[in-house]
Amino acid sequence: MVIIVESGADRQTVDNLVAKVSSLGFTPHPIYGVEKTVIAVVGEKTQEKIDILEMMPGVQQIIPILKPYKLVGREVRTEQSVIPLGEGLAIGGERFVVMAGPCAVESYDQLSEIARYVKSSGAQVLRGGIFKPRTSPHDFQGLREEGIPIAMAVKAEVGLPFITEVVDIRDIEVLHDVADVYQVGARNMQNFALLTELGKVDRPVMLKRGMSATVEDLLQAAEYVAVEGNANVILCERGIRTFENFTRNTLDISAVPALKRRSHLPVVVDPSHACGIAWMVEPLALAAVAAGADGLMIEVHNDPPKALSDGAQSLTPDQFDHTAARVWAAARAFGRRVS
Numbered sequence: 001m002v003i004i005v006e007s008g009a010d011r012q013t014v015d016n017l018v019a020k021v022s023s024l025g026f027t028p029h030p031i032y033g034v035e036k037t038v039i040a041v042v043g044e045k046t047q048e049k050i051d052i053l054e055m056m057p058g059v060q061q062i063i064p065i066l067k068p069y070k071l072v073g074r075e076v077r078t079e080q081s082v083i084p085l086g087e088g089l090a091i092g093g094e095r096f097v098v099m100a101g102p103c104a105v106e107s108y109d110q111l112s113e114i115a116r117y118v119k120s121s122g123a124q125v126l127r128g129g130i131f132k133p134r135t136s137p138h139d140f141q142g143l144r145e146e147g148i149p150i151a152m153a154v155k156a157e158v159g160l161p162f163i164t165e166v167v168d169i170r171d172i173e174v175l176h177d178v179a180d181v182y183q184v185g186a187r188n189m190q191n192f193a194l195l196t197e198l199g200k201v202d203r204p205v206m207l208k209r210g211m212s213a214t215v216e217d218l219l220q221a222a223e224y225v226a227v228e229g230n231a232n233v234i235l236c237e238r239g240i241r242t243f244e245n246f247t248r249n250t251l252d253i254s255a256v257p258a259l260k261r262r263s264h265l266p267v268v269v270d271p272s273h274a275c276g277i278a279w280m281v282e283p284l285a286l287a288a289v290a291a292g293a294d295g296l297m298i299e300v301h302n303d304p305p306k307a308l309s310d311g312a313q314s315l316t317p318d319q320f321d322h323t324a325a326r327v328w329a330a331a332r333a334f335g336r337r338v339s
Contacts, residue, residue: 001040001041001045001050001062001063001064001065002038002039002040002041002062002063002065002075002076003017003021003038003039003041003053003059003061003062004036004038004059004060004061004062004063005017005036005037005038005039005058005059005060006058006059006060007036007060009037009058013057013058014030014032014037014039014058016056016057016058017039017053017056017058017059018030018039020052020053020056021039021041021053024049024052024053025043025044025049026041026042026043026045026049027041027042027043027227028040028041029041029042029071029076029226029227029229029231031076031077031231033077033078033079034079035078035079038076038077040065040070040071040076041053042070042071042227050062063075068216068220068223069216069219069220069222069223069263070223070227071223071226071227071231072219072222072223072226072233072263072264072265073219073262073263073264074261074262074263074264076264077264078264079264080092080093080264080266081231081232081264081265081266082266083204083232083233083234083265083266084204084232085097085124085125085161085180085181085204086125086160086161086180089124089125089161091234091266091268091294091295092234092265092266092294093337094335094336094337095336095337095338096289096294096295096327096328096331096336096337096338097124097125097268097294097295097296098122098123098124098125098295098296098297098298098324098327099123099124099125099126099127099163099268099295099296099297099298100118100121100123100125100126100127100297100298100299100300100320100324101114101115101118101123101126101127101128101299101300102114102127102128102129102299102300102301102307102309102314103128103129103132103299103301103307103309103310103314104128104129104130104132104140104142104143104307104308104309104310105128105129105130105142105143105147105150105151106143106307106308107150108150108153108154110301110302111128111150111151111154112153112154112157112158113302114300114301114302114317115154115155115157115158115160116158117300117302117317117320117321118300118317118320119158119159119160120321121317121320121321121324121325122324122328122338122339123160123298123320123324124160124161124339125160125161125162125163125180125181126154126155126158126160126161126162126163127162127163127164127183127297127299128147128151128162128164129142129164129165129309130142130143130144130147130148130151130164130165130175130178131144131164131165131166131167131168131171131175132165132167132309133165133167133185133187133188139309140308140309142309145174148174148175148177148178151164151178152177152178155178155180161180161181162178162179162180162181163179163180163181163182163183163206163297164178164179164181164182164183165182165183165184165185166179166182166183166184166194166198167185167188168194169193169194169197172197172198172201176201176203179203180203180204181203181204181205181206181234182198182201182203182204182205182206183205183206183208183236184198184205184206184207184208185208186208186209186210186211186213186238186273187210187211189207189208189209189210189213189217189218189221190210190213190217190221192221192224195207195221195224195225196224196225196228198225198228198230199224199225199226199227199228199229199230200228200229200230201230202230203232204232204233204234205225205230205232205233205234206233206234206235206236206268206297207221207222207225207233207234207235207236208236208238208270209235209236209237209238209240209252209255210240211239211240211241211249212240212241213240215255215258215259215262218235218259219235219259219262219263222235222263222265233265234265234266234267234268234295235259235263235265235266235267235268236267236268236269236270236297237251237252237253237255237256237259237267237268237269237270237274237288237293238269238270238273238274238297239251239252239270239273239274239275240252247274247275247276247277247280248273248274248275248276248277248313249273249274249275249276250274251269251271251274251275251284251287253269253284253287253288253291254291255267256269256288256291256292256293257291257292260292266294266295267292267293267294267295268293268294268295268296268297269284269285269288269291269293269295269296269297270296270297270298271284271285271288271296271298272297272298272299272310272313272314272315273299273310273313275313276310276312276313277312277313278304278312278313278314278315278319281298281313281315281319281323282319282322282323282326285298285323285326285327286326286327286330289327289330289331289334289336290330290334292334296327298315298320298323299313299314299315300314300315300316300317300320301314301315301316302316302317304316
């Protein structure tokens with residue numbers, strides 16, 4: 001349920017409500033908005049406890065939440081969440097954000113060269129896989145621990161926040177100093193033990209939609225993170241499995257407005273994994289802008305034919321520069337602020 005706090009209630013009144021919610025055995029999640037303050041309440045409810053809360057000073061209304069996701073839905077927060085990604089950078093507001101870089105960190109020279117290219121084209125976040133979950137155990141699994149000092153050095157040199165995938169609970173602490181944003185890949189979207197632990201960290205989490213997951217599945221997965229206290233969750237549409245086999249996956253562009261209507265969380269689109277074909281990335285990226293996405297994640301490699309992972313869908317620096325220029329133009333046309 002959600003407690004709507006009366007307009008003009010001071011902070012002490014809100015704190016008293018939060019304390020009362022806790023004393024009744026609930027877990028309170030206060031959300032301080034520009035227009036109103038609400039307290040999302042998680043736990044087993046009884047009419048007696050609801051009656052007690054309704055009598056508390058500052059309570060305007062108590063609304064039940066019927067959806068299975070409580071904290072990430074629009075019922076608890078009508079305003080769009082704006083999530084900080086680094087110094088002076090946030091996603092979910094007016095600014096359109098592009099994350100770009102290689103699928104996998106392969107070497108210092110490789111990551112450094114790509115990072116400088118994507119930054120010069122306007123990318124605000126550097127992506128790069130250090131731990132790589134692959135379909136085949138014989139494929140490149142990432143540099144693992146050896147990739148951490150490489151990524152640390154490059155992100156410091158170019159001054160971009162770094163997003164990388166976490167595939168195991170044990171990797172959370174290992175990646176803490178290098179990851180400004182933890183990415184949960186499609187294969188781990190319903191790894192609930194991992195999501196629960198990420199709900200306890202002090203970093204944003206970008207949650208990719210599973211290959212066969214519905215929009216509702218994705219939102220309930222995000223709830224696992226939020227319910228543990230980490231409200232900084234970003235949703236990512238990266239294509240789903242359908243009967244079509246021309247592309248790697250099928251980009252569900254309708255998921256963008258669907259997620260935006262149901263949730264206050266920012267939505268990012270990954271056109272690279274959606275299609276698996278480099279020449280299709282640009283039109284899908286432009287479609288994502290038009291659909292209302294808050295950002296993009298695009299794979300870029302300085303020598304795609306020699307990439308150790310996902311070379312076929314990676315743009316060259318020149319291709320990314322062309323795509324980024326069109327993305328910025330489209331974003332401006334739709335009223336978004338760009339770098």
